[in-house]
Amino acid sequence: MQPSDAHVHVIATGGTISSHFDGADWTNLTGVELVDEVRPALPDDLRRSVTVTDVASGPSSNLSVGDMMRIAAHVCDAIDGGARGVVVLHGTDTLELSAFVAQLVLGVGPTRRPVVFTGSMRVHSHPLPDGLANLRDAILVAASDAAVGREVMVCLDGRIHSAEVVHKIDASSLDAFTSAPFDPIGHVGADGVHLAGPATQRPAFADLEDDVAFVSLTPGMDASSISAAIIGRRGAVVEGFGNLNEI
Ligand code: ASP
Numbered sequence: 427m428q429p430s431d432a433h434v435h436v437i438a439t440g441g442t443i444s445s446h447f448d449g450a451d452w453t454n455l456t457g458v459e460l461v462d463e464v465r466p467a468l469p470d471d472l473r474r475s476v477t478v479t480d481v482a483s484g485p486s487s488n489l490s491v492g493d494m495m496r497i498a499a500h501v502c503d504a505i506d507g508g509a510r511g512v513v514v515l516h517g518t519d520t521l522e523l524s525a526f527v528a529q530l531v532l533g534v535g536p537t538r539r540p541v542v543f544t545g546s547m548r549v550h551s552h553p554l555p556d557g558l559a560n561l562r563d564a565i566l567v568a569a570s571d572a573a574v575g576r577e578v579m580v581c582l583d584g585r586i587h588s589a590e591v592v593h594k595i596d597a598s599s600l601d602a603f604t605s606a607p608f609d610p611i612g613h614v615g616a617d618g619v620h621l622a623g624p625a626t627q628r629p630a631f632a633d634l635e636d637d638v639a640f641v642s643l644t645p646g647m648d649a650s651s652i653s654a655a656i657i658g659r660r661g662a663v664v665e666g667f668g669n670l671n672e673i
Pocket residue numbers: 440441442443484485486487516517518519520545546547
């Protein structure tokens with residue numbers, strides 16, 4: 427099957443996009459349910475061919491780095507299975523981390539199929555929800571020939587960001603993500619999918635290590651609290667001050 431004829435595959439991992447309050451109880455919608463709601467808003471070929479796998483549910487703060495590596499493995503499987511592009515539905519709190527792990531695992535090469543992470547800032551039952559529009563946009567980006575060979579992308583509120591630089595800056599805005607100090611790499615809207623500039627090529631890393639501590643130093647922190655975080659781990663990343671000459 428040629429990429430332009432093949433299906434887009436959606437991998438659902440939970441998050442606010444799937445949260446629904448029916449007036450009495452909170453429930454989690456599946457990826458299958460969310461995609462079925464969005465199908466009527468898709469072009470004919472995509473409406474019929476989008477496929478879905480649910481791999482997790484709940485808040486994204488529950489995900490470990492190992493879980494993020496497993497999500498990346500699902501993305502690889504979908505691409506190996508012939509998907510034209512892949513969308514990952516994800517809670518926004520750790521979406522940038524999962525997207526970056528996927529970028530490390532997949533790399534960026536000229537023919538790599540599009541991979542797009544999205545989520546929502548409002549729950550599904552909100553009077554003005556943003557999730558279904560974000561899902562539709564992400565599917566359109568994943569199906570776009572212009573997105574082949576691009577970085578792993580994050581698409582929310584019509585903006586497309588590279589996983590290499592994107593970060594969440596506002597937990598109360600629909601436009602919660604930024605690429606600052608850079609611009610987003612593109613946008614999606616009524617005029618279609620637009621991506622600027624060539625992507626920077628990156629190798630894929632098959633053997634990522636997830637047993638690594640992250641320690642962010644604070645003024646006055648003593649050595650014992652650093653050791654407690656590091657001992658027994660395979661490695662550590664320590665975030666320090668200035669040019670690190672106090673470490
Ligand atoms: N708490 C949610 C999560 O990250 C937030 C969201 O999805 O926007 O799962």
